[in-house]
Amino acid sequence: MSRSIEREIRIEAAPEVVYEVVSSPEHLREWWPEEADFTVVPGGTGTIGFRQGEDVMQVPLTVLEAEPPRRFVFRWDYDGETATAQNSVLVTFELVPDAGGTLLRFAETGFDEAAKSDELFADHTNGWDYFLPRIAPYVARLVARP
Numbered sequence: 001m002s003r004s005i006e007r008e009i010r011i012e013a014a015p016e017v018v019y020e021v022v023s024s025p026e027h028l029r030e031w032w033p034e035e036a037d038f039t040v041v042p043g044g045t046g047t048i049g050f051r052q053g054e055d056v057m058q059v060p061l062t063v064l065e066a067e068p069p070r071r072f073v074f075r076w077d078y079d080g081e082t083a084t085a086q087n088s089v090l091v092t093f094e095l096v097p098d099a100g101g102t103l104l105r106f107a108e109t110g111f112d113e114a115a116k117s118d119e120l121f122a123d124h125t126n127g128w129d130y131f132l133p134r135i136a137p138y139v140a141r142l143v144a145r146p
Helices: 017-024 025-031 118-144
Strands: 003-012 037-038 045-052 054-065 070-075 089-098 101-109
Touching: 003 118, 017 025, 017 070, 017 089, 017 101, 017 118, 037 054, 045 101, 070 101, 101 118
Parallel strands: none
Antiparallel strands: 003 101, 037 045, 045 054, 054 070, 070 089, 089 101
16 A cells, blocks of 8 residues: 555635745745745755754755646655655645635655655654644735735
């Protein structure tokens, strides 16, 4: 059985807004990592950082697809300079227009190809279950601003 994390969330905002929220480092910092610094173009690289006590754990990230306002795809959580299917997991945000809002389809795959541990899979599952529900309220606050 393949290990993957898949979620769907409906967000009351246009795909253009949701795309910025799931791809822009300044917006990501509002709902996911404490730090985010990467270039939002295919092949763009950088890091995201998660606070762990006094320290910040830096995790490398490589953008594979940046197709506003429909898809944002990146590989992350790897050692070394280059993300590959054998050393990283793949995150896909697919945005589908839906009755004036957006259906956000999220998937994280590659745990099996990259031989990632069951512990990491469980950690990522718990993490996304915590972070993904934070997107819609953040978008609501963003679009409500004058």
